[in-house]
Amino acid sequence: MIRTPATxxxxxxxxxxxxxxCAYAGRWSAIVAALAFMGPAHASEPDWQxxxxxxxxxxxxxxxxxxxxxxxxxxxxxxxxxSPRIDTLAGLQLRYQPTDSLNFTAQLLARDPPVSxxxxxxxxxxxxxxxxxxxxxxxxxxxxxxxMYSDTRNxxxxxxWVRPPGELYGLVGNSEHHDGAYLRNxxxxxxxxxxxxLFVGYGANQNRNxxxxxxxxxxxxxxxxxxxxxRAMWLNGNTHMESPAxxxxxxxxxxxxxxxxxxxxxxxxxxxx
Numbered sequence: 714m715i716r717t718p719a720t721x722x723x724x725x726x727x728x729x730x731x732x733x734x735c736a737y738a739g740r741w742s743a744i745v746a747a748l749a750f751m752g753p754a755h756a757s758e759p760d761w762q763x764x765x766x767x768x769x770x771x772x773x774x775x776x777x778x779x780x781x782x783x784x785x786x787x788x789x790x791x792x793x794x795x796s797p798r799i800d801t802l803a804g805l806q807l808r809y810q811p812t813d814s815l816n817f818t819a820q821l822l823a824r825d826p827p828v829s830x831x832x833x834x835x836x837x838x839x840x841x842x843x844x845x846x847x848x849x850x851x852x853x854x855x856x857x858x859x860x861m862y863s864d865t866r867n868x869x870x871x872x873x874w875v876r877p878p879g880e881l882y883g884l885v886g887n888s889e890h891h892d893g894a895y896l897r898n899x900x901x902x903x904x905x906x907x908x909x910x911l912f913v914g915y916g917a918n919q920n921r922n923x924x925x926x927x928x929x930x931x932x933x934x935x936x937x938x939x940x941x942x943x944r945a946m947w948l949n950g951n952t953h954m955e956s957p958a959x960x961x962x963x964x965x966x967x968x969x970x971x972x973x974x975x976x977x978x979x980x981x982x983x984x985x986x
Contacts, residue, residue, distance in 0.1 A: 760809055760810045761807075761809055762808040762810075763807055763808075765803070765804060765806065766803070768801065768803075768868075770797060770800025770869075770876070771795050772796060772797075772799055772800060773792070773793060773796065774792050775793070777792040780792050783876060789825045798825040799876070800869070800876055801824070801825070802823060802824035802825075802867055803822075803824075804820060804821065804823070804867060804868070805820065806818065806820040806821075807819050813843070814844075815842055816840075816843075817841075818837055818838075818839055819837055819838045820838075821833055821835060822867060824867075834889055834890075835854065835890075836854070836856065836867075836890040837854055837856070837890065838853050838854040839852060839854055840852050840853055847900065848896070848897070848898045848899075849896070849897050850894070851894065851897075852894050853892065854890050855890065855891060855893065855894075855895050855912075856889075856891070857893070857895070857929065858895070858912060858933045859884075859946070860877075860881065860882055861935075861942070861944055862877060862882075867889075889918075891914030891915060891929070892914055892915050893913045893914025894912065894913055895910065895911070895914075896910070896911040896912070898910075902936070904938050905937065906936070906937055906938070907936050908935040908936075909933075909934055910932065910933040910934075911931075911932050912929075912931060912932075912933075913929070914928070914929060914930075915927070915928045915929075925953065925954050925955075926952070927950050927951050927952035928950050928951060929948060929950030930949055931947050931948035931949055931950075932946070933946040934946070
């Protein structure tokens with residue numbers, strides 16, 4: 714596995730040097746090269762910020778009979794031929810801060826296109842309000858804090874893995890964003906810091922075999938010091954599932970084993986935990 718580090722907070726010279734390593738990423742080269750020359754631009758006014766990140770990864774499998782997928786719902790799969798489809802992506806973030814307490818943030822993410830749709834998606838587009846020194850509210854298109862690395866899920870350089878483990882991070886399928894509200898508060902408790910996150914949002918996406926959508930809400934608590942990080946989250950919501958493939962299987966089961974089919978005949982899943 715080969716990857717280029719993501720670039721979130723670095724000066725223009727470092728960004729150019731790192732992102733030039735991605736210039737040979739096939740059809741992604743144009744995107745990455747553009748990011749390399751942009752750098753963290755500050756327009757004539759200090760209120761504007763432009764940042765980018767990119768990762769290049771090439772992977773192959775030992776055999777073609779069972780192509781590897783990062784998660785069961787992933788559109789991209791790899792076989793014996795080296796492919797950049799799973800791990801190669803690029804992002805561009807624009808932030809405008811008209812006052813000390815308000816900001817408008819938008820982020821574009823470019824990656825291998827799904828079965829249907831564009832390879833470029835708007836995964837952030839929100840209004841941020843710094844309500845107090847340690848309290849922030851976001852309204853709009855956001856990434857809900859389902860995981861410890863939610864905001865940086867696509868910034869591979871900020872993570873301890875080549876890619877986040879699909880067994881956990883794949884639980885949200887191909888969803889890159891939710892539309893809703895997010896409140897974050899940070900408090901000091903002795904040598905520890907406590908982060909409290911409240912959230913609610915609606916998300917929908919289309920996978921290879923299904924089109925899940927739903928509204929979710931919950932709370933996440935994270936405590937950390939110089940050596941340890943502890944995190945707990947409570948989540949509730951409903952997922953509506955549309956799947957022609959599953960519907961065909963259920964139709965056959967209903968004819969041959971109605972009792973068994975009843976256990977799988979669902980359109981809405983209750984999520985709590």
